[in-house]
Amino acid sequence: MRTREELSWIKFVSLCVIGAAVVLAAGSAGSGASMADNSKIHLTIGGKTDTEAQLLTKIYTLLLRHAGFNVTEKARLGTNAIVHSAITTGQIDLYPEFTATGLAHLKMKTTHDAEKDYQLVKEGYEKQFHITWLDKSPLNDTYGICTTKQKASELHVTKISELASLAPKMTVASPPDGTSDPNVLPGLKPTYGFTFGKITVVQVALAFDAVKEGKADFNVCYTTMALIPKFNFVLLEDDKNLFPIYLPAPIVRDATLAKAPDIATALNKVAPKLTTEVSQQLQLQVVNGKTVTEVATTWLKSQGLL
Numbered sequence: 001m002r003t004r005e006e007l008s009w010i011k012f013v014s015l016c017v018i019g020a021a022v023v024l025a026a027g028s029a030g031s032g033a034s035m036a037d038n039s040k041i042h043l044t045i046g047g048k049t050d051t052e053a054q055l056l057t058k059i060y061t062l063l064l065r066h067a068g069f070n071v072t073e074k075a076r077l078g079t080n081a082i083v084h085s086a087i088t089t090g091q092i093d094l095y096p097e098f099t100a101t102g103l104a105h106l107k108m109k110t111t112h113d114a115e116k117d118y119q120l121v122k123e124g125y126e127k128q129f130h131i132t133w134l135d136k137s138p139l140n141d142t143y144g145i146c147t148t149k150q151k152a153s154e155l156h157v158t159k160i161s162e163l164a165s166l167a168p169k170m171t172v173a174s175p176p177d178g179t180s181d182p183n184v185l186p187g188l189k190p191t192y193g194f195t196f197g198k199i200t201v202v203q204v205a206l207a208f209d210a211v212k213e214g215k216a217d218f219n220v221c222y223t224t225m226a227l228i229p230k231f232n233f234v235l236l237e238d239d240k241n242l243f244p245i246y247l248p249a250p251i252v253r254d255a256t257l258a259k260a261p262d263i264a265t266a267l268n269k270v271a272p273k274l275t276t277e278v279s280q281q282l283q284l285q286v287v288n289g290k291t292v293t294e295v296a297t298t299w300l301k302s303q304g305l306l
């Protein structure tokens with residue numbers, strides 16, 4: 001026969017076991033409910049055409065699918081203007097945008113201060129477009145003027161200001177946003193006092209080909225592009241600070257975020273991991289033949305995010 005103390009101990013242990021089971025069951029039910037709820041929410045993600053944008057779009061897509069959302073990915077949707085129109089008209093729910101591009105859409109000027117620019121676009125988009133900027137990344141993919149090492153050596157140029165007497169007789173190849181963004185080619189005249197003699201608009205990767213093939217003297221590039229080291233190009237120093245700071249962040253329609261707050265939880269955790277160096281390494285893998293999906297998946301798994 002068990003003693004009173006033994007019976008009390010058995011009763012205590014039994015209650016603990018039952019209590020733990022209830023807690024586990026509740027936790028499991030809660031997790032399952034959250035996943036089930038997310039699976040009922042359909043999200044459409046857009047993206048721009050360059051390699052970095054494709055990688056960011058894929059990373060967001062994979063993380064949101066991992067969080068249980070039903071996601072349609074529209075990578076390579078188009079230019080800045082096209083994706084901006086798509087999110088403001090509700091054709092897409094979110095996409096990766098950059099702070100300086102956001103300022104241009106708001107018709108605001110950069111402060112050349114990363115945190116101030118981020119707060120300006122965050123407040124401006126909320127007020128004007130009802131769109132939320134989630135956490136920004138430290139990655140800075142600003143614009144640059146590039147050329148081959150051979151051409152830079154022949155012209156004896158290492159800084160943009162040194163192009164003042166040369167550029168009016170020369171050609172630059174640029175992606176469409178390089179001509180539409182007032183902080184890129186249109187900003188050369190007020191900042192540096194010159195413009196190029198001829199501008200050829202092509203996709204950003206083809207701008208490198210144009211210079212390599214001698215069809216253009218310089219090209220507008222993004223400073224994190226893997227094509228710069230791959231093709232042995234030189235990035236001229238922006239010695240008068242024309243180009244603003246471009247920090248990426250997911251931007252989401254307020255209406256979408258209200259019905260799916262887990263979007264912020266899923267995407268904000270990747271923000272601090274996306275550095276300039278990470279972007280260059282991921283892009284280089286794509287340039288060397290791996291698919292965007294393969295590169296993004298492998299990297300997210302290496303970071304413990306998938």
